[in-house]
Amino acid sequence: MITASHNKVSDNGVKVADPGGEMLTQDWEPFADSIANAPDPDSLIQLIDEFAKKEDIPLNGAKTATVLLGRDTRPSGESLVEAAKQGISSVMGAVGSDMGVVTTPQLHWMVRARNKDMKASASEDDYFDQVSTSFRCLIDLIPKESHQGIGKLIVDCANGVGGEKLQVLKEKLNWSDMEIRNSGKEGILNEQAGADYVQKDKVAPQGFGPSDVGIRCASLDGDADRLVYFTIIPNGNKQINLVDGDKILSLFALFIKDQLSILTDDKNEYQPRVGVVQTAYANGASTKYLNQLGLQVIFTPTGVKYLHEKAHEYDIGIYFEANGHGTILFSDQFLSWLEDRKSSERDLEKHNAAKRLWAVSKLINQAVGDALSGLLLVEAILQHMGWSVDKWNELYCDLPSRQLKVKVADRTAVVTTNAETIVEKPPGIQEAINALTVKYLQGRCFVRPSGTEDVVRVYAEANTQEAADELATSVATLVSQFLGFHS
Ligand SMILES: CC(=O)N[C@H]1[C@@H](OP(=O)(O)O)O[C@H](CO)[C@@H](O)[C@@H]1O
Numbered sequence: 001m002i003t004a005s006h007n008k009v010s011d012n013g014v015k016v017a018d019p020g021g022e023m024l025t026q027d028w029e030p031f032a033d034s035i036a037n038a039p040d041p042d043s044l045i046q047l048i049d050e051f052a053k054k055e056d057i058p059l060n061g062a063k064t065a066t067v068l069l070g071r072d073t074r075p076s077g078e079s080l081v082e083a084a085k086q087g088i089s090s091v092m093g094a095v096g097s098d099m100g101v102v103t104t105p106q107l108h109w110m111v112r113a114r115n116k117d118m119k120a121s122a123s124e125d126d127y128f129d130q131v132s133t134s135f136r137c138l139i140d141l142i143p144k145e146s147h148q149g150i151g152k153l154i155v156d157c158a159n160g161v162g163g164e165k166l167q168v169l170k171e172k173l174n175w176s177d178m179e180i181r182n183s184g185k186e187g188i189l190n191e192q193a194g195a196d197y198v199q200k201d202k203v204a205p206q207g208f209g210p211s212d213v214g215i216r217c218a219s220l221d222g223d224a225d226r227l228v229y230f231t232i233i234p235n236g237n238k239q240i241n242l243v244d245g246d247k248i249l250s251l252f253a254l255f256i257k258d259q260l261s262i263l264t265d266d267k268n269e270y271q272p273r274v275g276v277v278q279t280a281y282a283n284g285a286s287t288k289y290l291n292q293l294g295l296q297v298i299f300t301p302t303g304v305k306y307l308h309e310k311a312h313e314y315d316i317g318i319y320f321e322a323n324g325h326g327t328i329l330f331s332d333q334f335l336s337w338l339e340d341r342k343s344s345e346r347d348l349e350k351h352n353a354a355k356r357l358w359a360v361s362k363l364i365n366q367a368v369g370d371a372l373s374g375l376l377l378v379e380a381i382l383q384h385m386g387w388s389v390d391k392w393n394e395l396y397c398d399l400p401s402r403q404l405k406v407k408v409a410d411r412t413a414v415v416t417t418n419a420e421t422i423v424e425k426p427p428g429i430q431e432a433i434n435a436l437t438v439k440y441l442q443g444r445c446f447v448r449p450s451g452t453e454d455v456v457r458v459y460a461e462a463n464t465q466e467a468a469d470e471l472a473t474s475v476a477t478l479v480s481q482f483l484g485f486h487s
């Protein structure tokens with residue numbers, strides 16, 4: 001997938017799906033790094049040959065392989081896809097099949113559908129069919145008493161690929177109450193728009209203003225694998241109430257738990273294991289809420305590859321990063337049990353709960369986090385509950401938080417443990433952070449080296465915004481003292 005996601009339009013990047021449609025296995029990352037940095041074509045071919053030998057991959061088998069290629073809306077995409085196609089055929093002897101402009105999750109979905117679900121020709125149309133059919137199924141199952149409109153939705157598409165794809169869904173679903181903004185027809189990709197901008201800066205994207213107060217708004221990122229919601233604060237100068245990935249996770253977890261409790265009781269032999277996966281950036285109030293729901297919450301280091309892997313350990317694994325990337329994974333064992341229940345259950349309530357969970361498993365992307373299918377699931381659940389976005393946002397109240405970046409001489413000098421919540425190296429810094437944190441009510445603070453930028457990130461939470469800001473600033477100073485200023 002040729003995309004640089006939420007980054008500026010002049011950036012380029014590539015995301016690689018494995019044959020199951022999921023993210024590239026972590027063992028292969030060093031190889032990906034080495035070929036990306038190969039100095040010339042000969043070294044590239046040599047690296048590929050060596051790797052194929054090491055992994056025991058018969059390269060002549062590649063002749064029967066197909067590599068699906070997709071791209072986001074960046075102007076550079078077309079020529080990069082062409083280059084990829086040439087590389088795939090001339091170096092590997094395989095076929096590069098161009099799927100055109102697609103969202104990252106659509107491409108992952110197609111790879112998965114072709115290999116895992118044995119739909120040899122799975123296309124974008126099949127994706128649209130599956131998500132719209134399962135969405136309609138959820139809507140049709142809404143109990144009559146809560147069948148009421150929940151009002152208009154406006155979606156900021158970051159001027160990216162999500163705009164044209166959401167338009168397809170809008171037409172397929174006859175969804176008149178949804179408006180698409182920053183659709184990509186004009187405007188610059190990701191510029192003051194999109195889920196990353198909205199979540200990090202906590203402000204409304206461009207094109208949104210006072211006339212949108214009171215309306216449910218959502219934001220996708222440039223390749224449509226992240227989703228956040230928000231509402232505009234009246235007279236707030238672009239300020240928003242952010243409904244982030246933690247809240248999407250909480251809504252999904254609540255719905256799944258409700259449906260499971262209709263379907264099962266203590267007498268059931270099979271008790272599906274539900275796991276909720278977060279990172280240290282999850283707001284402390286969300287973790288508390290999920291614990292109160294009686295759910296098992298597990299933490300992993302930052303980066304969706306870790307959350308995704310952990311979520312696979314459960315029958316139903318629900319994961320989200322606060323930035324809005326996440327999905328729900330269902331185990332094969334659970335799905336076959338569910339299929340059984342769906343066909344054998346005589347009790348109407350239980351039968352419907354089974355059908356809802358089945359529809360969720362078809363709607364939500366099983367390969368990666370997907371803003372479009374995530375958005376449809378949020379909308380279906382809100383309609384099911386008869387909830388406004390405010391009601392949803394009131395599930396719990398976010399603790400004030402602050403994120404800062406510190407430029408240091410060498411960020412790899414920071415070594416963390418315990419899902420990145422404790423610093424092991426340099427020695428002494430964790431004790432100093434602890435000494436500052438205990439001064440604040442509901443204080444929580446951690447530092448970690450970024451995996452994507454040359455900075456150390458500081459995250460702080462406390463009972464007031466001033467306190468969170470102060471804690472973050474003083475810990476940022478500590479980081480500079482311990483690690484030396486960037487020269
Ligand atoms: C605090 C934060 O938002 N970190 C982001 C950011 O990672 P860093 O390792 O923090 O740079 O980019 C990752 C990739 O998009 C995303 O998965 C992660 O959540």
Ligand SMILES: [Mg+2]
Nearest residue numbers: 005006221225
């Ligand atoms: Mg993205």
